[in-house]
Amino acid sequence: MSRRRLSRRQFVAATALSSAALISAPYLRAAGAAGKLAIGLWDHWVPGANKTSTNLVNEWAEKEKVEVSIDYITSQGNKNLVTIAAEAQAKSGHDILAMPTWWPHANSDQLEPVNDVMEPLIKQNGAVNGTVQYLGQLEGKWLGVPTCMGSQIKGPCSRIDLMKRYADIDVQEMYPAGSPPKADNWTTDTFLKAAEACHKGGYPFGIGLGETSDSVDTAGALFQSFGAELVNAKGDITVKTDAVRQALEYYKKLISVLPPDVAAWDDASNNKWLIAGKGAMILNPPSAWAVAKRDAPEIAAKCWTHGFPVGPKGRFAPFLPFFLALWSFSKNKSAAKSLLTQLSQPASIERLVKASGGYDLPAFEKLTTLKVWAEQEPPKGTLYHYPDPYHQQKLSIAASPAPPKIAQQIYAQATLTKMCLKYAQGEKMENTLAWAEDQCEGFMRT
Amino acid sequence: MVDVAVGRGSVKDLRRASAATRLRYALKRKSTVAFLMTLPLILLIAVLVIYPAFYAIHLATLNKSMTRFVGFGNFRFLFKRDTFWMVVEQSCIFAITAVIFKALIGFIVAHFAHNIPSGKQRKWRGMLLVPWVIPPAMSTLAWLWLFDPSYSAFNYTLGLFGIAPVSWLGEVGWARFSVILVNVWYGAPFFMIMYLASLKSVPDQLYEAAAIDGANWWQRIWYVTLPMMRNIIAITTLFSLIVTFANFDIVRILTSGGPLDQTHLFATWAFKIGIEGSDIPLGASISLFMAPILAIAAYFILRDVTKRGNEA
Numbered sequence: 001m002s003r004r005r006l007s008r009r010q011f012v013a014a015t016a017l018s019s020a021a022l023i024s025a026p027y028l029r030a031a032g033a034a035g036k037l038a039i040g041l042w043d044h045w046v047p048g049a050n051k052t053s054t055n056l057v058n059e060w061a062e063k064e065k066v067e068v069s070i071d072y073i074t075s076q077g078n079k080n081l082v083t084i085a086a087e088a089q090a091k092s093g094h095d096i097l098a099m100p101t102w103w104p105h106a107n108s109d110q111l112e113p114v115n116d117v118m119e120p121l122i123k124q125n126g127a128v129n130g131t132v133q134y135l136g137q138l139e140g141k142w143l144g145v146p147t148c149m150g151s152q153i154k155g156p157c158s159r160i161d162l163m164k165r166y167a168d169i170d171v172q173e174m175y176p177a178g179s180p181p182k183a184d185n186w187t188t189d190t191f192l193k194a195a196e197a198c199h200k201g202g203y204p205f206g207i208g209l210g211e212t213s214d215s216v217d218t219a220g221a222l223f224q225s226f227g228a229e230l231v232n233a234k235g236d237i238t239v240k241t242d243a244v245r246q247a248l249e250y251y252k253k254l255i256s257v258l259p260p261d262v263a264a265w266d267d268a269s270n271n272k273w274l275i276a277g278k279g280a281m282i283l284n285p286p287s288a289w290a291v292a293k294r295d296a297p298e299i300a301a302k303c304w305t306h307g308f309p310v311g312p313k314g315r316f317a318p319f320l321p322f323f324l325a326l327w328s329f330s331k332n333k334s335a336a337k338s339l340l341t342q343l344s345q346p347a348s349i350e351r352l353v354k355a356s357g358g359y360d361l362p363a364f365e366k367l368t369t370l371k372v373w374a375e376q377e378p379p380k381g382t383l384y385h386y387p388d389p390y391h392q393q394k395l396s397i398a399a400s401p402a403p404p405k406i407a408q409q410i411y412a413q414a415t416l417t418k419m420c421l422k423y424a425q426g427e428k429m430e431n432t433l434a435w436a437e438d439q440c441e442g443f444m445r446t
Numbered sequence: 447m448v449d450v451a452v453g454r455g456s457v458k459d460l461r462r463a464s465a466a467t468r469l470r471y472a473l474k475r476k477s478t479v480a481f482l483m484t485l486p487l488i489l490l491i492a493v494l495v496i497y498p499a500f501y502a503i504h505l506a507t508l509n510k511s512m513t514r515f516v517g518f519g520n521f522r523f524l525f526k527r528d529t530f531w532m533v534v535e536q537s538c539i540f541a542i543t544a545v546i547f548k549a550l551i552g553f554i555v556a557h558f559a560h561n562i563p564s565g566k567q568r569k570w571r572g573m574l575l576v577p578w579v580i581p582p583a584m585s586t587l588a589w590l591w592l593f594d595p596s597y598s599a600f601n602y603t604l605g606l607f608g609i610a611p612v613s614w615l616g617e618v619g620w621a622r623f624s625v626i627l628v629n630v631w632y633g634a635p636f637f638m639i640m641y642l643a644s645l646k647s648v649p650d651q652l653y654e655a656a657a658i659d660g661a662n663w664w665q666r667i668w669y670v671t672l673p674m675m676r677n678i679i680a681i682t683t684l685f686s687l688i689v690t691f692a693n694f695d696i697v698r699i700l701t702s703g704g705p706l707d708q709t710h711l712f713a714t715w716a717f718k719i720g721i722e723g724s725d726i727p728l729g730a731s732i733s734l735f736m737a738p739i740l741a742i743a744a745y746f747i748l749r750d751v752t753k754r755g756n757e758a
């Protein structure tokens with residue numbers, strides 16, 4: 001085999017030519033020049049919503065020359081939670097992963113702080129609500145960027161006709177489309193009386209008492225409206241208080257006018273209850289209304305989403321945010337942060353909210369009055385008050401203000417609904433409280 | 447002893463040749479071939495079973511935030527929790543009741559199927575196996591609709607006869623009954639097919655001899671069929687006990703462990719604590735607790751099988 005030898009002159013000439021070519025040639029950036037990014041987003045149940053998020057990511061990727069791959073991970077069967085746990089164990093997987101409510105705190109050790117993304121966003125879009133701060137921040141460190149994709153308020157969705165007929169409440173007048181609510185009389189007492197009246201009329205409120213999120217969220221908001229906390233912000237157990245007793249008494253009365261099988265309800269039961277036309281109210285994001293619009297339009301046309309009743313300690317509504325979190329093992333953090341910023345721009349958020357038919361809720365103060373909620377129908381303005389445009393409610397999550405890692409246990413174990421059920425089924429008040437106290441002691445594990 | 451003058455290179459060649467011969471012989475041995483053929487499966491088990499099992503043990507020894515070794519701390523914590531003992535009790539009730547009914551129904555149906563003329567038997571066997579071949583997550587969803595809290599098809603049927611609706615999944619007793627019923631429905635065909643195979647292997651001469659001795663139907667079952675099926679009954683029971691004890695999908699889909707945690711099994715409670723509660727070490731400890739209970743059951747059942755094998 002012959003081998004051509006390179007002379008010293010030829011070598012010098014070739015090197016000089018190559019260097020000159022490299023320096024003088026225009027800087028060409030190919031797709032993927034700025035690296036790769038793997039993203040795991042929540043698989044939206046609204047048809048077409050995933051397409052909008054894909055388009056947003058691809059537009060950014062094209063501009064920034066980043067090669068992206070997106071996986072849509074369903075929350076059916078908690079597949080998203082299993083994925084989070086698996087990636088945390090393997091320390092590998094997506095760069096950015098959508099995490100619901102408690103999971104940024106649960107994985108705080110492995111998340112990249114995103115203060116440099118959040119601080120400019122807050123300046124631009126307004127402050128985030130208290131629940132997002134509670135769930136997304138740890139000792140001043142932002143664990144993720146709140147995303148509108150999948151974030152929701154589980155407020156009352158009432159049947160206009162049934163509430164008027166049986167409870168003598170005009171929900172459209174109380175929460176008029178396009179103007180501030182006139183809900184001073186919408187109290188927990190009024191709520192209970194309305195529940196009793198609708199039950200008597202054969203259309204009970206559809207409020208679950210199972211162990212899934214919808215049941216827990218409603219109990220959480222009502223407990224908070226009585227000032228009832230099982231564990232306070234310092235981490236002290238505060239089960240045996242008058243506020244908790246009051247909340248339990250209230251729930252006992254409420255349970256007596258709910259459907260008899262609510263102990264077995266899951267997150268689909270209340271939706272089915274409304275769509276089948278069996279109840280006057282459920283506490284849910286507008287997913288039930290959206291399905292009714294498709295499957296039972298005559299029911300959807302009579303639905304109105306509005307605010308929670310006010311209790312002795314305030315008006316609380318369950319808010320469940322999703323965060324886009326960046327793993328600390330990500331290899332392309334700068335690109336990831338650029339994408340997180342892009343997805344939280346007002347224009348991007350508006351496109352996402354529109355694609356979700358108004359289901360998705362931004363966490364930022366200035367972005368709760370988008371046109372999309374005012375435009376939804378039937379009836380026109382049915383979702384106007386869904387994002388709480390006048391900030392009349394305190395958005396919260398069940399088991400707060402306990403330290404998030406303890407609160408997550410209270411939430412996951414559905415301690416609140418179990419307490420209510422035990423007490424309503426005849427357990428003595430003090431025994432119920434002692435049981436809850438024992439449960440909370442178990443949640444203090446570190 | 448014979449001295450042979452050989453060069454250094456020749457010794458090396460001889461050694462190489464003998465190694466090649468040994469390898470050739472080894473490859474020709476049946477045991478080596480068998481080992482090589484099972485090697486992929488051994489590797490698969492090592493990766494998918496042994497590694498996760500040891501990893502679970504490792505996780506169970508860590509604290510909640512997985513930063514510190516706590517030894518048996520998680521187990522000590524569990525022993526102090528009432529819910530844990532409730533789950534132990536429920537798992538035992540669920541597994542034992544379900545296995546007894548599966549075995550009983552399987553045994554009866556196997557006898558019926560055995561007595562069907564062979565031409566039609568194949569069709570019946572196929573039909574009876576349907577519950578077992580449908581993925582349980584799918585069939586349980588169908589059961590969920592039948593038991594649905596508000597729209598139960600069972601309640602609709604009961605209503606036609608003027609019977610009040612039953613809260614199948616909302617009352618503790620009915621909820622336990624429902625999850626056991628679905629498990630029996632799903633698992634009985636497995637017993638049926640195993641027992642059917644076993645029944646076919648019982649020699650007809652034994653029944654003929656028993657008939658000559660004047661044995662009635664019950665005596666034929668008690669003195670001929672059952673002793674001949676003892677080993678298969680024991681093995682099937684053990685296998686089913688393990689699978690039923692570790693059940694997840696049926697309870698998860700039907701009740702999620704409710705109402706008031708009273709239908710939780712080890713697997714569903716471990717998922718609740720480990721994944722939904724982000725306490726993976728405690729979840730791992732709960733799921734590991736199944737192992738000693740099943741090991742004790744396996745020891746007694748297999749000891750019995752071995753004893754009978756030796757007697758034979």
